[in-house]
Amino acid sequence: MERIYATYWLETGDDPAHAAEVIAGEQSSGTFVALPTETPELKARAGARVEHLEVLGHSAQPSLPTPAPAPSGRYTQVRLTLSWPLANLGPCLPTLMATVAGNLFELRCVTGLRLLDLQLPPAFAQAYPGPAFGVDGTRHLSGVAHGPLIGTIIKPSVGLSVAETEQQVQLLVDGGIDFIKDDELQADGPACPFDERVRAVMRVVRQAADKLGRQPMVAFNLTGNLDQMKRRHDLVLAEGGTCVMACLNSIGLVGMTELRRHAQLPIHAHRAGWGYLSRSPQLGFDYGPWQKIWRLAGADHLHVNGLRNKFSEADDSVMAAARTVLAPVMESAPMTAMPVFSSGQTGLQAQDTFDGLGCADLIHTAGGGIFGHPGGVAAGVQSFRDAWQAAQEGVPLAQAAQQSPALRQALEFWR
Ligand SMILES: O=C(O)[C@H](O)COP(=O)(O)O
Numbered sequence: 001m002e003r004i005y006a007t008y009w010l011e012t013g014d015d016p017a018h019a020a021e022v023i024a025g026e027q028s029s030g031t032f033v034a035l036p037t038e039t040p041e042l043k044a045r046a047g048a049r050v051e052h053l054e055v056l057g058h059s060a061q062p063s064l065p066t067p068a069p070a071p072s073g074r075y076t077q078v079r080l081t082l083s084w085p086l087a088n089l090g091p092c093l094p095t096l097m098a099t100v101a102g103n104l105f106e107l108r109c110v111t112g113l114r115l116l117d118l119q120l121p122p123a124f125a126q127a128y129p130g131p132a133f134g135v136d137g138t139r140h141l142s143g144v145a146h147g148p149l150i151g152t153i154i155k156p157s158v159g160l161s162v163a164e165t166e167q168q169v170q171l172l173v174d175g176g177i178d179f180i181k182d183d184e185l186q187a188d189g190p191a192c193p194f195d196e197r198v199r200a201v202m203r204v205v206r207q208a209a210d211k212l213g214r215q216p217m218v219a220f221n222l223t224g225n226l227d228q229m230k231r232r233h234d235l236v237l238a239e240g241g242t243c244v245m246a247c248l249n250s251i252g253l254v255g256m257t258e259l260r261r262h263a264q265l266p267i268h269a270h271r272a273g274w275g276y277l278s279r280s281p282q283l284g285f286d287y288g289p290w291q292k293i294w295r296l297a298g299a300d301h302l303h304v305n306g307l308r309n310k311f312s313e314a315d316d317s318v319m320a321a322a323r324t325v326l327a328p329v330m331e332s333a334p335m336t337a338m339p340v341f342s343s344g345q346t347g348l349q350a351q352d353t354f355d356g357l358g359c360a361d362l363i364h365t366a367g368g369g370i371f372g373h374p375g376g377v378a379a380g381v382q383s384f385r386d387a388w389q390a391a392q393e394g395v396p397l398a399q400a401a402q403q404s405p406a407l408r409q410a411l412e413f414w415r
């Protein structure tokens with residue numbers, strides 16, 4: 001029988017084996033009391049199973065607030081793997097969430113719980129299409145055959161009118177940008193309506209494509225309700241656009257799945273809100289299992305933060321996240337997506353990003369890092385590109401800067 005496997009870091013003030021059984025019971029056939037209808041046969045068929053339990057350590061304090069402190073005053077941390085029969089839920093992502101990441105976080109016997117890994121049976125890859133474009137499709141549509149897509153987020157994120165946005169895009173394409181995205185805060189506000197913005201930006205982008213022989217990719221943030229997203233996607237497509245963007249935590253799994261089924265363009269997936277799912281190490285998700293779910297649902301590009309970012313995440317965690325996006329979802333279905341490095345990026349992180357990932361199948365976006373370059377927008381793009389060229393050729397930045405005034409200025413400015 002096919003099964004779903006989830007591995008957790010668990011902390012409990014209870015006997016860990018008992019806590020594991022309580023979690024397995026609550027997340028499958030059990031409840032707080034034994035029921036005559038939960039027969040041994042039913043439990044064997046539908047119950048979640050404790051596959052592995054390994055004690056990692058102990059502490060005197062609970063990680064999370066608890067109304068029921070351990071009488072022993074001792075909390076145990078374990079690595080726990082549970083499994084469920086696929087037959088409980090079928091290959092359904094929303095119910096998978098309720099199963100592996102549902103009520104268990106708030107169980108009384110749990111004082112810390114984090115989902116570390118998720119292994120799914122092939123039925124999920126048959127039920128969900130995964131990314132339609134991924135790395136190859138994105139390279140094809142953007143005309144960037146090798147190296148990273150040099151990208152940006154239009155800044156200021158909000159507050160620019162349609163005409164002002166259009167001017168910024170003109171500067172970016174004149175500077176030779178590969179990829180532009182709306183900020184997650186910019187979707188369809190009355191100050192910069194989606195439809196008008198798309199029409200204005202695409203006028204500029206189509207002209208640039210005629211000149212360049214390749215069309216810079218623009219990810220328009222179509223986040224909204226289902227019918228709005230579909231209609232906005234169709235407008236981008238009709239205008240000759242090559243990408244749409246959505247905020248995953250805002251649209252939810254159903255929004256993403258339905259968008260993917262409708263879409264004929266790559267879906268750029270922004271992870272705004274990731275902090276509330278992950279920032280406490282004793283609660284929530286690791287990025288590996290989380291991104292897997294969104295790739296199955298159809299994300300082509302996934303944000304992974306950036307090295308030396310403006311957020312709180314450490315560099316090794318950022319790199320581990322990026323690697324998971326390029327790793328197969330499962331052996332029979334790679335569903336490779338493209339990691340998007342973003343947040344406080346300037347070009348000075350190019351070398352370490354390239355070395356850390358071991359390839360350049362990525363989108364690297366700098367918002368403030370391009371719009372804030374002292375030489376202007378085009379110089380911002382140039383310095384970012386030159387930093388990447390140096391990284392790929394193994395030339396130290398300071399040496400590359402001797403040939404590139406824009407990079408020299410960036411090095412002096414961002415140091
Ligand atoms: O949406 C994003 O990726 C962020 O707004 C990054 O912006 P920054 O490059 O200015 O930090």
Ligand SMILES: [Mg+2]
Nearest residue numbers: 153183184185
């Ligand atoms: Mg942003």
